[in-house]
Amino acid sequence: MDDDSRTTRWERRTEVPLAVASMLFLTSYAIRVLAHGLPEFWRSACLAVTLGTWTLFALDYTVRWRLSGSGPRFVTAHWLDTVVLVLPLLRPLRVVKVYETVRRRRGGPRLALHARVITYAGLAVALLGFAGALAVYQQERGAPGATIRTFGDAVWWTCATLATVGYGDVAPVTAAGRVVAVGLMACGLALLGAVTGSFSSWLLQVFSSEEGGGANGKPPGG
């Protein structure tokens, strides 16, 4: 895409600080939600860290926008970055990209497409699921008539939602919790699509290579 040297240099320099910041973001948010008995001072500190790291992400986004010099089209052209800005929990997804860059520099082969899709989908679902469970738990724990009362309940409910199983023994009752839930359902649909699509394209590939001659029936993650 933009092999502009200034953008590349900026990205190389900010890689490590931003990875640390995204870890801090997730940790501070989790502490704020999960540690009930925390004194008010530490709770405020967590909030400050959360907001501070998010400001860093916004700054990074602005700088790269300026460097690209491409005006309002930047938002749609770098839609993945825009999504990451709004949902900073997805930032660790960049780890896969970094790992691949390192690997290619050493002359190693690229990860197979299926392995990459499954790695991305697995990581994204794990991170979004954790964040979704946190957010739903924060909304539901004090609500009257709530069935999600512990963080364990929230995680259990998140797993049932992402797998599109949906037992309904626990379910959000507040409006905010249900909005988060709809987001998680969309993730579940996408996860299902990724799993099914990978399987289907892998089968087709194996089949055509079997027909061609070499019969290498290695499964997708092999």
Add this chain to the structure above:
Amino acid sequence: MDDDSRTTRWERRTEVPLAVASMLFLTSYAIRVLAHGLPEFWRSACLAVTLGTWTLFALDYTVRWRLSGSGPRFVTAHWLDTVVLVLPLLRPLRVVKVYETVRRRRGGPRLALHARVITYAGLAVALLGFAGALAVYQQERGAPGATIRTFGDAVWWTCATLATVGYGDVAPVTAAGRVVAVGLMACGLALLGAVTGSFSSWLLQVFSSEEGGGANGKPPGG
């Protein structure tokens, strides 16, 4: 299809009035269902608008049937128009078609197939979901033993149904509500098929292009 000039001219002339009519249709139906405290006069006005706009759609369908001059086969040959006649809420789907026509005239490229499928599926599901939630809410709100008591409940239940999650914490209890629900389940299955199918065909495409040489791993919405 039918590049007959009279049909084309008719379609160009009715495009804008019918788009306005379909917006009126949806709005008047929503107002009638959602505004409880509305005086009887306004409720009747809403009903009149709903029926009036639907009559417009029926008229447009009849005129195009006549212009095509193809007898009873028109119903199956233009099955999408027939579906739109019965479910006028799907009419806004034509927006995608109009947008594409405009774009091609300006020499811009067609939307990628995956982008189109996802845009159509997303729009159709949003419109059908909204209409389904309205219809279920209308049937359920007065029923004894109903669990869907507010419009928020109806929207929440619709989302859980379309994602095939189905918690069951709220569910329709009347016969009419359940018939609408079965229609929404069919939409959910189709949505799942669209998401999964797009993913799978996108993966296969990327794979074959990677094997060919160029390694452009852009995701479907890119």
Add this chain to the structure above:
Amino acid sequence: MDDDSRTTRWERRTEVPLAVASMLFLTSYAIRVLAHGLPEFWRSACLAVTLGTWTLFALDYTVRWRLSGSGPRFVTAHWLDTVVLVLPLLRPLRVVKVYETVRRRRGGPRLALHARVITYAGLAVALLGFAGALAVYQQERGAPGATIRTFGDAVWWTCATLATVGYGDVAPVTAAGRVVAVGLMACGLALLGAVTGSFSSWLLQVFSSEEGGGANGKPPGG
């Protein structure tokens, strides 16, 4: 497959009687389950018709086995016929085959693959769903603590199961009802696979034909 003239002649002769028999089979079973107030005589008559038509199916299967002269391998080679013998409700699926034979004789084109898959899947799911609802209702209606109390409940539950939504507001509680339910779940999975697979292969086809040159974006049912 077996273009042996005796088998073909047998099949042509038995086509109509067996189609009538399968309709009788389904109707008599439905009457026995649904008509509560039926006098004992008519109930026994229905049972006799059900068993009698099934005996006809078994006879037809045996005759065709003999005519084929292929020993025990017939069971696996004609697995679809074996399945139809055990689940005679699937016999109406043959209607699609008959319709196609007629069409080809008249020189008409074959139905498109997607149209055929969707027609078969739709018919099979409708028939199995109806039979499953009947069977579950028969098991559940007298059970203590049952939530499926009317045939409407059974149909509603069947739809939710086939779409893999599974609200759980009504669910079978008897062992026999749950065995039927597991069969319906398997049908639901297969239906999902058929819908998704058709969509995915249709998308890939359209894509390759678009790349080739002709841009005919007709949807599967068109």
Add this chain to the structure above:
Amino acid sequence: MDDDSRTTRWERRTEVPLAVASMLFLTSYAIRVLAHGLPEFWRSACLAVTLGTWTLFALDYTVRWRLSGSGPRFVTAHWLDTVVLVLPLLRPLRVVKVYETVRRRRGGPRLALHARVITYAGLAVALLGFAGALAVYQQERGAPGATIRTFGDAVWWTCATLATVGYGDVAPVTAAGRVVAVGLMACGLALLGAVTGSFSSWLLQVFSSEEGGGANGKPPGG
């Protein structure tokens, strides 16, 4: 893969004892969970057999690791064996491999890819489902407020989970039971992917062969 003669010889010699051991493993675990009134002596015997057979699997894994002489990379290169070591219930999956080896020696053709995928998926899901039902039942039967009270309930719940239907009329309430449940949900997603993927690739194959000329519309299991 590793056609090293020592490894091959080891595998040929241990094939039968390990198959017997895996049957013993599953049987002793099932007896321990299901036979409530068993005297303490027999319960301990079952536990001993379970642990003993697992030690055999670990020994076999170690020996093959040594014979391969490939260091720590063995764990990822033979990831299927590693998974089987941790979940010995999957060992019977090897039966498919053994059956195919025998068939090929006799000059018979390989099973079609779809038949193999469906056989593997079906066997794996049946074994994992049975083991999952046992494990969940063991965790839940004594828990306060549990809805899974009999082994029949556990099997019913497992089927609803694997089909991603998830009624929620019975659902695990203990933390350990829910962890097993999440594993079963992942199996359900994979099963859905396998069913859908097989269907989709089979459709594409049939389509391309129909276009090519020969119209052989045999279904996947034919």
